[in-house]
Amino acid sequence: MPDQRYLEWHGSQWRVRVKVPQDLRHVFGKGKITVPLHTDSLAKANQLKWAEVAKIKASFEAARKGIPDGGPLMAEAAQLRLQKTINPTAHQSRLASRIDELGGDPEIIDFTEVASGISTPISHHLSAFTTHKAYRIKSAADLERVLGWLKVWLKRRGVPLYVEDIDRKLAGAFLEEFLLRGRSTKKVSSYLGFLREYWRWLKQRGHATENPWLDQDLPKAPRRTRELEPDKGKRAYTDDELAKLLYGTTSGYMPDLMRIAYLSGMRLEEICQLQIKDCTGGNFHVWQGKTANAIRDIPIHTDLKATIEKRSKGKAPEAHLFDELPDMPASRDTRSDPASKRFTRYRREVGVDERPNGKAKSNVDFHSFRRTFIRKARDAMEKANGAFNPWTLADVVGHDDEGVKDVLKLTMVDYPGAASRSAKRALVESVKLPEAPRK
Structure with a gap:
């Protein structure tokens, strides 16, 4: 029997059909996702379907792992944003309907920008990035930690928690006012490295236009004085x-x-x-x-x-x-x-x-x-x-x-x-x- 997995005949052509997992149906607002393949050939449909199935399943994983910033409303916006690449028409319809429901909510602008893909919450792509880099748990935790500090610092300054709002000036100020306080240069260098890599990946994927952490130099170690004890660093035992x-x-x-x-x-x-x-x-x-x-x-x-x-x-x-x-x-x-x-x-x-x-x-x-x-x-x-x-x-x-x-x-x-x-x-x-x- 010809392979018809993930395929459904609709009108006069084949389309991909994937069931939405039960725990995600409130996110996607439906029980199945369909994508037209624009062909009546079963053989060609079987060739085309796997790329679409992969995209759909990736969106399920992103919906499960992504924990956006800004509370339940921003979480809803980020999840709604996931539908945009799968079904743009349905996405636009649901977005418009949700904006009407929110009415005069003061967070409506943020919600619209996130849901439309105009603004990207800082941690929105964190899970995808750590998976891509095959980070160990400790490394992933270090990146999540420094992003958490960055978000707290931005909130205190009244800056939106979005990738697009972080420029070189803000990045430098975060280093000077937060990261360099009470931490060794070596530790700060490690955290800075995580931020550089994350933004480099965001830029590669088109989620950021610049990497504000590049060329952010750290202060040099102070010159030795007569009073300092000699320190040759890590060593063997006597x-x-x-x-x-x-x-x-x-x-x-x-x-x-x-x-x-x-x-x-x-x-x-x-x-x-x-x-x-x-x-x-x-x-x-x-x-x-x-x-x-x-x-x-x-x-x-x-x-x-x-x-x-x-x-x-x-x-x-x-x-x-x-x-x-x-x-x-x-x-x-x-x-x-x-x-x-x-x-x-x-x-x-x-x-x-x-x-x-x-x-x-x-x-x-x-x-x-x-x-x-x-x-x-x-x-x-x-x-x-x-x-x-x-x-x-x-x-x-x-x-x-x-x-x-x-x-x-x-x-x-x-x-x-x-x-x-x-x-x-x-x-x-x-x-x-x-x-x-x-x-």
Whole structure:
């Protein structure tokens, strides 16, 4: 039988017919959406229908996800606007009818502009943008947060909450008066980056005519004075700090977590994502991570074998190595958050901290285990034992060889392939546990 899905014969030609989901019928004001295909050929109708079906279903998704600014009336306006591309005639009729119903409502101008597509609420396309960028939950939340601040700031100034009303002058004022207050330049730069990307996408899609966040420079760091403490930024642990951390507690999962981090060079999230089946054959198998290079095998250090055996015993292959951690809620896409917070509390309890000039974040953190592993491996490599080289280190920790990629990448990486198992093993084993502090 010929394929007639989403098709309906109407008069003397075919048209697309898609049912409106029950929960959206109050938005679209009907039970079905039809689009004429202007052909009496079933074969041609089958070729044309999919593009129209995709548009209609995209409008359903947008109606569900889009949470416009300005309360219920603006929400209704934004939802009415969705119908414009599907059925312009019905859109115009319903818009006119709704304007008559509103009568003298003071928000009638805003309603008309939004519903007609003249004005675009700031967050109207937020869901489509984050889906397009495949943002992780944290990144999407950061963008939503800074847009929320922007809307609050605009309201205080009496500025409409529309994309079209944000110009370069307003963008600069928002940076100076709000974003730069009480936040580090690095954090402000991150928020500014989200705004630039969102407006760049809006401009690409024809929803904005300019990107007011481009070329908005941030202030330079103040010049050093004699009174400032030296601050070299994030760093590896000293041997004393490492011993304090590794031998400062025997309770819970923290001792195992810290030792694995130090003796493998893995990132915290990589460790927390490990399942029992990822710790077999004498290797840790990292299957995803920060970059493509993060997918790798790391030899399990001799001093970790007993820990892995203990944590694997009696567990299913799909169980997590650190099964004490709670399941991820819908608001998070990283499993390591509870472990990160717990480690920060522990690190401060044992007195491992460095915040020169009262900076908000310490120069030492969980990632310092990874820095320490790399430093120890580099120091061993400098003894010229010939067992491994810088490319081995890059393979083990999942970095690209950025410093020499244009010089020796072909010779040292592309042609010979990844470092050998014996070289990786030699590198991992070169990192030794420190002696326990004397009591």
